[in-house]
Amino acid sequence: MNKTYIPTQKSKNTDRWYLIDAENQTLGRLSTNIAIILRGKNEITYTPYLENNAYIIIKNAELIQVTGQKKLQKTYKRHSGRPGGLKSETFSELQKRIPIRIIEKSVKGMLPKGSLGRKLFTKLKVYSGNTHPHTAQQPQQIYLV
Structure with missing residues (x-):
């Protein structure tokens, strides 16, 4: 019989920061890769109901x-909630x-609906320019093809 995998406290404490x-x-291809990383599906210890400790920084949005x-x-x-x-x-x-x-709208639609999806969405940081304020976290650069 298969046992349910529950990660230990040590593995949950490490925050990983990625820079893209x-x-x-392309919007759709980028968004799917972001959603996969936020959910933790790229990790060997993926658990669908647990929050992943991956943060993603997007620059040049x-x-x-x-x-x-x-485009057109x-x-x-x-x-607005008001008539018209x-x-x-x-x-x-x-x-x-x-x-x-x-x-943000594209990635949010690919995350789970509910409290887990809202928690994961807060770990996405999007910036329109080339600079971001998260250099102290030493993010790892990811190159998507």
Whole structure:
């Protein structure tokens, strides 16, 4: 009979920081890799109901790419909660205004819904420029193909 794997306290204490450059990366492929790392599916000790201690820093979010005609056709909607409060804008408009939100929304949709997904989403740090304030954590650079 299979035994349930429960990680020890020693293995849960080590925080790992990863740095990913989003320049000229495709949005969907980048987002799936981020979601896999946040969930811990790249680790040998993956447990679906436990939080992973991986933090991800994304830089150059304004340089993310999409394929096809999505720059003009993909729409992002938000609602204020008031009657007639629906606002929508295209990918290119949102990329000019708030480029961080594109990656955040994409990754959040790939994480589990519920308290675990909300906890994992707080470990994602997205920055539109080339600099970030997490140099003290000595993040490991990840190159995605």
